[in-house]
Amino acid sequence: MNNIINVNELTHDYGHGRGVFEVSFNVGDGETLGFLGPNGAGKSTTMRHLMGFSKPQSGKVEINGLNCTKEHNKIMQSVGYLPGEVSLPEGLNGYQFIKMMQDMKKSKNDDRVRYLLDKFELDPSGSVKRMSIGEKRKLAVVTAFMNDPDILLLDEPTSGLDPIMQETFIDFIKEEKQRGKSILLSSHIFSEVEALCDRIAIIKDGRLISSVDAAQIKHGLHNIMTVEFDDPKDFADFGRSELDFKLRDRSTLKCAVVVDDEDINKFISVIRKFKIKAFSEHSVTLEEYFMHFYKNDRSFGGVSYA
Amino acid sequence: MLSIPLLKQSMKSNAVMWGSMTGVMTLLCVQFSMLDMTRSLLFTIFYGMMTTILPGIYVLVTSNKLLASQVDRGSMAYVLSTPVKRSSVTFTQSFFLVNSLVLMFAIQTGAHLLVNHSKPVSMATLGYTMLSGDLTSKMILQVNLSALMVCIALAGVCFMFSGVFSSSKYTIGLSGAFVGVSILANMLAMFGNLGVNGLDKFKYLTVCSFYDYRSVLFANNDWIEKMIYPAVIAVVAFGLGQIVFKKKDLPL
Numbered sequence: 001m002n003n004i005i006n007v008n009e010l011t012h013d014y015g016h017g018r019g020v021f022e023v024s025f026n027v028g029d030g031e032t033l034g035f036l037g038p039n040g041a042g043k044s045t046t047m048r049h050l051m052g053f054s055k056p057q058s059g060k061v062e063i064n065g066l067n068c069t070k071e072h073n074k075i076m077q078s079v080g081y082l083p084g085e086v087s088l089p090e091g092l093n094g095y096q097f098i099k100m101m102q103d104m105k106k107s108k109n110d111d112r113v114r115y116l117l118d119k120f121e122l123d124p125s126g127s128v129k130r131m132s133i134g135e136k137r138k139l140a141v142v143t144a145f146m147n148d149p150d151i152l153l154l155d156e157p158t159s160g161l162d163p164i165m166q167e168t169f170i171d172f173i174k175e176e177k178q179r180g181k182s183i184l185l186s187s188h189i190f191s192e193v194e195a196l197c198d199r200i201a202i203i204k205d206g207r208l209i210s211s212v213d214a215a216q217i218k219h220g221l222h223n224i225m226t227v228e229f230d231d232p233k234d235f236a237d238f239g240r241s242e243l244d245f246k247l248r249d250r251s252t253l254k255c256a257v258v259v260d261d262e263d264i265n266k267f268i269s270v271i272r273k274f275k276i277k278a279f280s281e282h283s284v285t286l287e288e289y290f291m292h293f294y295k296n297d298r299s300f301g302g303v304s305y306a
Numbered sequence: 307m308l309s310i311p312l313l314k315q316s317m318k319s320n321a322v323m324w325g326s327m328t329g330v331m332t333l334l335c336v337q338f339s340m341l342d343m344t345r346s347l348l349f350t351i352f353y354g355m356m357t358t359i360l361p362g363i364y365v366l367v368t369s370n371k372l373l374a375s376q377v378d379r380g381s382m383a384y385v386l387s388t389p390v391k392r393s394s395v396t397f398t399q400s401f402f403l404v405n406s407l408v409l410m411f412a413i414q415t416g417a418h419l420l421v422n423h424s425k426p427v428s429m430a431t432l433g434y435t436m437l438s439g440d441l442t443s444k445m446i447l448q449v450n451l452s453a454l455m456v457c458i459a460l461a462g463v464c465f466m467f468s469g470v471f472s473s474s475k476y477t478i479g480l481s482g483a484f485v486g487v488s489i490l491a492n493m494l495a496m497f498g499n500l501g502v503n504g505l506d507k508f509k510y511l512t513v514c515s516f517y518d519y520r521s522v523l524f525a526n527n528d529w530i531e532k533m534i535y536p537a538v539i540a541v542v543a544f545g546l547g548q549i550v551f552k553k554k555d556l557p558l
Contacts, residue, residue: 051387054555073391081387083558087380090371091319103311104388143384 002029004151004182009059010049020045020206022059027182032173034197034214035186036290042206043186044084047155050184051081063151080149082157084186086136094124094131094139098146107147116142119172120165133160141169145176152176152183158192170195190287202290222258227271228278229253241270253277309390309398316402320368327364328410331356332417339421345431349519353449354496355489357414358514361407361457362485366478368406369464372399373551374477383558396469396548403461404544407454415450419443434523441523448522452529456517459536460485462543463513469547472557488512513539 005027013019020042027033037043048054049061052072061068063075088097102108117124122138131139137160144152154173158166166189173196177183187193193200194214202210224246229235235253239245247256259267271279338344338352373396376382385395422441429437464481471477492514498506509515516536521528 048556048558051383051558053383053386053558055553072386073389073394076387076389079387081383083380083383083387085380087383089315089319089376089381089384092315096318100311100315101384101388103314104309104385104390106389140384144387 003027004029004031004064005033005050005184006060006062006065007046007050008061010046010056010061011058012045012049012054012056014045017205020049020203023203023206023208024059025201025208025211027184029182030177030180031199032177032183032185032197034193034200035184035203036188036193036200037186037203041203043203044155045206046203047081047084047153047184047186050153051079078150080144080147080152082140082144082152082154084155084159086133086140086160088128088136088139090129093127094122097128097139098124098143101143102146105147109146109148112148113142113146116145120168134162134165137161138165145172150181152181152185154183154185154187156187157185158187158189166192190290222260222284223264223281224284225257225259225267225271226278226280227255227257227274227276229255230275230277234274238270238274243267243270307394307397308401309394312385312390312395312398313402316372316399317406320371320402320406323364323367324406324410327360328413331360331410332414334360335414335418336421339418339427340425345427346433348427349432349523350496350500353453353519355493357411357450357453358456358460358492358517359489361410361453362460362489364410365403365407365457365461365464366481366485369403369461369468369481370474370477372403372465373468373547374471375468375474377472377556377558378474380558382556386556386558392552393548396551400465400544400548403465404458407457407461411450411454411457415446418446418450422446429523432523437523445522448529449519452517452519452522452533455533455536455540456514459513459516459539459543460488462540462547466543466547466550469551470554472554488514 003026007026008024010023011019011021013021018040023042023046025033035043035046045054049056050063050068052068052075055069063079066075068075089100092100098113102113116122120138120141122135122142124139124142128136128139141157144154152173157173158169161169170192173183173185177196183196185193185196197214200212200214201208202212227238229238230253232250232253235250235255238255239248244258245255246258247254249255257267334352334356338348344351373382376385382395386392422443426440428440429435432441463484464477467477467480467484471480489512491508491512494505495507495509495512495515498504498508513536516532518529518532521532
């Protein structure tokens with residue numbers, strides 16, 4: 001697969017531990033890469049380097065094989081960028097802004113603009129200043145997609161949109177994905193990432209700490225079974241079986257066991273020998289998988305994922 | 307190099323400031339050159355102060371809006387998410403700044419030429435009793451050319467700050483200090499010229515000293531030579547602003 005976006009050992013130290021350090025990843029042709037990480041982890045900083053706003057202190061950042069700093073203007077012919085913060089130019093109304101961006105991108109496609117305006121239910125006739133955050137965001141979405149770019153850099157694209165619009169947006173990106181667009185999507189919203197991304201890269205404190213196949217996570221990495229007993233003897237016997245215990249609480253007679261999908265039958269054959277008071281099961285979702293990166297400890301569910 | 311859509315946007319977002327400064331300057335010029343009460347002060351007050359103060363305020367505010375404020379607010383991200391080079395952005399913005407000044411002076415000069423044509427003023431009325439004859443159209447053009455050059459130098463320095471800093475507060479602060487000191491020192495130096503002892507030393511503190519309307523009135527060519535310095539300042543400052551803006555990291 002051809003690499004469209006190529007980030008290689010990108011380092012930019014802003015001091016005080018902020019910045020990005022030796023970040024490497026790539027986005028293939030037609031691929032969608034989810035970029036996850038807590039606030040201040042370096043997601044937007046990486047985007048900024050891809051957009052050519054900042055120059056890497058060391059390392060290489062390329063789109064379509066072109067250097068993002070030096071050949072920024074060539075790259076932008078095929079990139080649609082949605083900034084994390086919307087702050088539109090002064091003194092324009094929505095239409096004027098769209099018109100200006102059309103002129104600057106040298107692409108006039110009014111049908112596409114109308115399609116996007118309809119899709120996101122936006123009336124751009126008012127002054128940009130008086131628009132709500134959501135409306136401004138929609139306007140930014142329309143201008144980012146109106147020249148139908150092949151590469152999409154989306155920095156927390158749905159922040160500020162209402163839940164219905166978030167859904168509309170996700171559907172829209174799904175369409176774009178099917179049309180073969182290469183997408184880098186930074187986000188906090190798990191449903192969004194789960195629905196859209198082929199691969200997920202996780203960044204924390206400026207370092208890429210994990211890169212996983214989304215399909216792998218979607219099928220559930222692990223299940224956590226919580227079993228509660230009436231009889232302390234059962235509890236003690238169960239505790240001696242060869243299972244991966246996450247928790248054994250003598251006072252409530254509760255156990256939690258981590259079970260991989262392939263070990264389900266083994267687990268059931270053990271558990272059927274006991275008299276059980278209560279039983280519950282839940283799978284590790286992407287959200288939980290991600291949440292443990294927010295926190296400092298590396299172990300989660302008794303298993304280290306990192 | 308010039309980005310027409312960006313130029314249009316700059317024109318739109320700076321139209322009010324430009325319009326009001328041009329309006330005030332033109333009106334003042336017409337008033338000073340038409341009314342008998344104020345005619346004698348045409349050079350002392352209008353050409354001595356207003357032709358640097360009003361454009362000075364304009365370039366101070368506008369140069370900040372052209373680059374630094376857009377970086378500060380983040381709206382520069384939209385401009386730079388299009389296939390436009392940074393150098394093209396700075397070129398367009400400095401093109402706008404310089405030409406808006408040229409147009410400002412052109413309108414004011416045009417108005418003065420019209421008034422002066424219908425109601426000529428003698429040099430004696432203007433306070434130059436040693437000179438004979440009337441104020442000519444040629445003199446008006448030359449005085450304004452000299453003033454324009456100094457204003458372009460002011461614009462260059464403000465634009466440089468706007469290109470160097472990514473935050474409005476530094477751009478406005480330093481440009482404000484520069485323009486403020488230039489104008490104030492110019493006024494103090496003018497009092498020195500009018501006979502207040504010692505104040506004439508202030509002329510060494512301001513770029514406005516290169517604007518020399520007396521030399522025009524006395525028909526010597528000092529003012530032409532003096533235009534070289536502000537021209538050099540403008541070229542260097544605009545150049546520095548462009549280079550730094552092209553190279554620096556933008557916090558967008």
